[in-house]
Amino acid sequence: MADQPVRRAGRPPSTVDGRTVPERLLGVARKLFAEKGFEGTSVQDVVAAAGVTKGALYHYFGSKDELLYEIYGRVLRMQTDRLEEAAAREGPIAERVHAAAADVVVTTMENLESTTIFFRSLHQLSEEKRKEVRRERRRYHQTFRAMIEEGQASGVFRDDIEADLIVDYFFGSVHHLPMWWKPRGRLSEEEIGRSFADLLLSSLTVRRPA
Incomplete structure (x- = not known):
């Protein structure tokens, strides 16, 4: 997914080599965090690699912490x-549900570096930023859970398992993707997404007598 500029009030971000300053900072930070780790990367490392000043970084992000977030x-x-x-x-x-389940698998793999960096360094975020992440992730899971509950209420999905457990089970598998999936493997992102979604639906769907 292409980086989108951080939206701030005031004039549009200036550009460096055809990319806005926020885009360049994020791209460089992602690369450095992957290579050196969040803790091993300094603000000076980021701005030097991005070709901007510390003032530019602090204008758009405020801190290295916010870059990671x-x-x-x-x-x-x-x-x-x-x-x-x-x-x-x-x-x-x-x-x-099948479409949503496949999509989160595919988009996680498409952004695997960003996801891996974040979860590896999550404990180094400030408590305030960790709370923001938990709040945003809770919103996502609540929407997914509501879809499961809709299927259970309509009799399409089995209702002998709590929707929360279903969501936790599925997303546990999604969050494990960085541990084993490698680009250019035998299966494409789309094939793996469909397989994950097929497995979820096959475990949920109520089987009607023939």
Whole structure:
């Protein structure tokens, strides 16, 4: 996914080599955090690699902490927007859950570096930023859980398992992706997304007598 500029009040961000300063800072920070770790990367490392001043970094992000937060935050916001769009569509609930489940797998793999960096360094965020992340992730999970509950209420999904457990089980598998998935493997992102979604739906769908 292409980086989108951080939105701040005032004039539009200036550009460096065709990229806005926030885009350049985020791209450089992501690369350095992956190579050296969050703790091993200084603000000076980031601004030197980005070719900007410390004042520019602090204008757009305020701190190295906020850079880390934004690397993952933009991925989570994108995934939340896509989930809410899927949840609002018309059509059978099973199809909507399948689409949403496949999408979060694919978008996680497409942004694997950002996701891996963030979860590896989450404990180094300030308590305030950790709370923001938990709040945004809770919003995502609540929307996904509501879709499961809709399927249970309509008799399409089995209701002998709590929706919260279903959500935790599925997303535990999604969050484990960085531990084993490598780009250019035997299966594409789309094939793995469909397989995860198929497994979820096959475990949820009520089997009707023939």
